Amino acid sequence: MDGAPPLAREIAELTRRRQVIASDRLPKPEKTRILTISNQKGGVGKTTTAVNLAAALARQGARVLVIDLDPQGNASTALGVEHHAEMPSVYDVIVSDVPMEDVVQKSPEFGALYCVPATIHLAGAEIELVSLVAREQRLHRALDLYLKGLDDPFDYVFIDCPPSLGLLTINAFVAAREVLIPIQCEYYALEGLSQLLKNIQLIEKHLNPELTVSTILLTMYDGRTNLANQVAQDVRDHFPKQVLETLIPRSVRVSEAPSYGQSVISYDLNSAGSLSYLEAAAEIARRGAPKTGEQQ
Template identity: 80%
Template sequence: MAAQQPRPSATKRAFDEETPLAREIADLTRRRQQLAADALPMPKSTRIFTVANQKGGVGKTTTTVNLAAALARAGARVLVIDLDPQGNASTALGVEHRSETVSVYDVIINDVPVAEAIQKSPEFAALYCVPATIHLAGAEIELVSLVAREQRLRRALDTFLDESPEPFHFVFIDCPPSLGLLTINAFVAAREVLIPIQCEYYALEGLSQLLKNIELIEKHLNPTLSVSTILLTMYDGRTNLANQVAQDVRDHFPSEVLNAVIPRSVRISEAPSYGQTVISYDTNSPGSISYLEAAAEIARRGAPA
């Protein structure tokens, strides 16, 4: 009787080219190599994005900090302005934002120069943040009585960029999930709007209203504003729903939607609890690679004409 051949080990089977795990590893390796091979073009003038969606829980802050970190990793000088009173972007970038910290509140309300509020993030050498503190929660009320209340962030930011000894390539403004004076300040300060949309039911809910609001701001307050970028987040390719939502969004916005999509990822969710972005927390994870790809696509597309 012939001796029974030993069965291949679980490890060997896992890395057999026919297994889903092996295909995923091979795909991630290919994507990493492609990202490493290409140098990103840097814009000739600063590109200023407001990352906005009136619907909560769409990955707005996560998208802000990870795109910023991905571009900084690629060699860009990047500034994140945390305009959300929760201060989650400040936490994720590892910068100080206790109540006594000089913050974006002081910039908007007290005319403190941006240069006095800016902090360097420990994430990357060329990544900076203007943090948010708890004081920002009352800024909506205080802004009402101020002169040029919708223009205050733009004036401060433009002055800072004009006077900065080294140019910034990208600025990302993380705003609250509501249309108040803080969000209006963000729209007026920006030139481009980036909208994260989650690949889930009701994904497009409220989007038409957001676009109408952007149109009003473009008409009355900031004629240079445009929706340049839409990023699909929380994507799970195993579900029909995610694929259908992604197709619906691409059908509605064929030129604005990035090819890169951000998957649902435990690593992306874990990173902020360590005061990090997923780019530095787990560089080789699928979530990190997806944000690196999205950042590269934004850089290559360039600003809208």
């Protein structure tokens, strides 16, 4: 294929990747892995990553739950679940102690994909949480109680955070065991990251000793630019153990999918963006949860 036109080489490479994914059988974790997907910087592909990794793992047979903790409710939209103002949602779970099983919805995407939706009420939750008892622990307690009551446990729980460090994000960090940080391959990519890592260390020290940054995913990658390649290399140099080999490319199909109430995995399975998320999900599954004491 060396002498073939670029388009033919690209098609051949996509075909090869598709075949590898089709024959893949991913290991399931020994116990539920709970990952918070967070970055205080907006526009890095956080919700896109949460939704598409969840869909990719569910497509491969894992049982997956997505908790939408962002008041915008974009993860709920992308997973095709209802989240209008009258619907019971994650807001009722963390503010009013409604059991999580009462608000979990099945996503139409895949048989084993579920979502705890967010509604607009979540926008006021930051203020309401301030006066509540154990305000940082409320999601953790509700999720723990829900997971313990299941006959068929989830393999993965992904928590999608708002792009800020308020009480909602702190609740997500306390409920999780792992943090996945998406970083876009653009200028200022590492800006604010050191502050995020300091905040995670504070939560680990005072609220959740089991929390660790297990995964960093490079998003919005454009291999045609020197800048993208330089940023990717800088992040790999700083975090050699955490960064996934898979890069998520800039992709029109990835951007389009949520407007159809779908992940890119079900919207266009054969697109480069879809294949990249399937490959990233496979890496996460194979790496497994970090061992106790294996910190960043």
